Amino acid sequence: MINNLYRAFVDATQNVFNLMLNLSEISDQLVEDYKCDDEVDIAIGIVGDLNGEVIYRFPVSTSLNMVNIMSGMQFEVVDVFVTSAISEIANIISGNVLTALSTSDIKCDILPPMQHKPDEDKEYELKTSCCINTTIGEIYIDIRLNRVC
Amino acid sequence: MLWKDQYELGVSLIDTQHKELFRRVESFMQVLRSSDSWDKKISQIDETLEFMKKYVVEHFRDEEEYQRSINYPGYEAHKQIHNGMVKYVLEVSKQYEKSKYNEDLMQQFGGKLLAWLINHVAAEDQLIADYAIKKGVSGNDK
Numbered sequence: 001m002i003n004n005l006y007r008a009f010v011d012a013t014q015n016v017f018n019l020m021l022n023l024s025e026i027s028d029q030l031v032e033d034y035k036c037d038d039e040v041d042i043a044i045g046i047v048g049d050l051n052g053e054v055i056y057r058f059p060v061s062t063s064l065n066m067v068n069i070m071s072g073m074q075f076e077v078v079d080v081f082v083t084s085a086i087s088e089i090a091n092i093i094s095g096n097v098l099t100a101l102s103t104s105d106i107k108c109d110i111l112p113p114m115q116h117k118p119d120e121d122k123e124y125e126l127k128t129s130c131c132i133n134t135t136i137g138e139i140y141i142d143i144r145l146n147r148v149c
Numbered sequence: 150m151l152w153k154d155q156y157e158l159g160v161s162l163i164d165t166q167h168k169e170l171f172r173r174v175e176s177f178m179q180v181l182r183s184s185d186s187w188d189k190k191i192s193q194i195d196e197t198l199e200f201m202k203k204y205v206v207e208h209f210r211d212e213e214e215y216q217r218s219i220n221y222p223g224y225e226a227h228k229q230i231h232n233g234m235v236k237y238v239l240e241v242s243k244q245y246e247k248s249k250y251n252e253d254l255m256q257q258f259g260g261k262l263l264a265w266l267i268n269h270v271a272a273e274d275q276l277i278a279d280y281a282i283k284k285g286v287s288g289n290d291k
Binding site: 016019070079081082083085088089 | 178179257259260
């Protein structure tokens, strides 16, 4: 299950980055601990057969590069516009993952994106993290979910 | 330039409307991100918002009509996505007026609109074109 979830998030991220940002050189790796102070954390709540949240951790430089590619403009700082644009990308990736999971009869919904850091005190049955490497920077995805019986 | 040729679906009416949408969103972003004071930008922002409210509805209607004409199986799901976006645009517009033209609200709207539009046209709408080509009905255009 955990491997399927990991793969679903990586595949969806690759597809979205390919279609929206024209990035095809993308690789992924499992990560144990990730520490970065200079990042934007976007949490997407998941409810249904799985319950919890997925946190997309976009380093500032990656965030700016993403919005620069999409807009064709030059953004220098992460502001409300940039945060909103990358929140929507996190929303799109999560939506695509849930569509993929629904073919395995796992039914879930996503909640609107929120900007916050992971809550390290909570326990999760399905917990994994991945780092996605692209030519415009890295993205970290923390998956923290529980099965709902 | 925001528009990219790879977004073309091969359906002239829809492609023309998509180009116009991208052109308007691009000029909206240029106003939104210019160094002018917010007060100076308000009239142009209002103009674009009014355009979006009308044009998005008109474009979605035409695109849905095209989907029905080719019996696109994803029609209902696609219509739901359109309805969600129309609802969002109308809600933001209402909040913006109520807030007496709050800048952050428009910056937030601009960021979401940019990512949503690119994904919708590059991914969701492309599925319509793929279906039309597969079924040999890609010439069923107005």
